[in-house]
Amino acid sequence: MNTNNKSNMSGLTVRGHLRVLLEQDWYTLRELSQEVRVSEKDLLGHLEHLRRSAKAGGAVFEVDAPLCLACGFNFTARNRLQRPGRCPKCRSTRISKGRYRLIV
Numbered sequence: 001m002n003t004n005n006k007s008n009m010s011g012l013t014v015r016g017h018l019r020v021l022l023e024q025d026w027y028t029l030r031e032l033s034q035e036v037r038v039s040e041k042d043l044l045g046h047l048e049h050l051r052r053s054a055k056a057g058g059a060v061f062e063v064d065a066p067l068c069l070a071c072g073f074n075f076t077a078r079n080r081l082q083r084p085g086r087c088p089k090c091r092s093t094r095i096s097k098g099r100y101r102l103i104v
């Protein structure tokens, strides 16, 4: 296993690699996890950091918020990157995946 902060893309850190990807297109956590070979759990920390540094650098970290597929409840208000476990309104666990991208 790759335990240091380098991704499989030579010379780039995990965050550098994430930035390159997110500047190109929308990605879900799972897609990012597969691209940079970091667990979804660890990705959340990297994404939180990217979101803060994007803000400081004048870029926009966009979140396409998860949506309840049963009742349409939108999770935007939670302002959290982590995928919700279930809908607070109807308790369904059929939640769409959030997607992320970076506008620079």
Ligand SMILES: [Zn+2]
Pocket: 068, 069, 070, 071, 072, 073, 087, 088, 089, 090, 091, 092
């Ligand atoms: Zn719902």
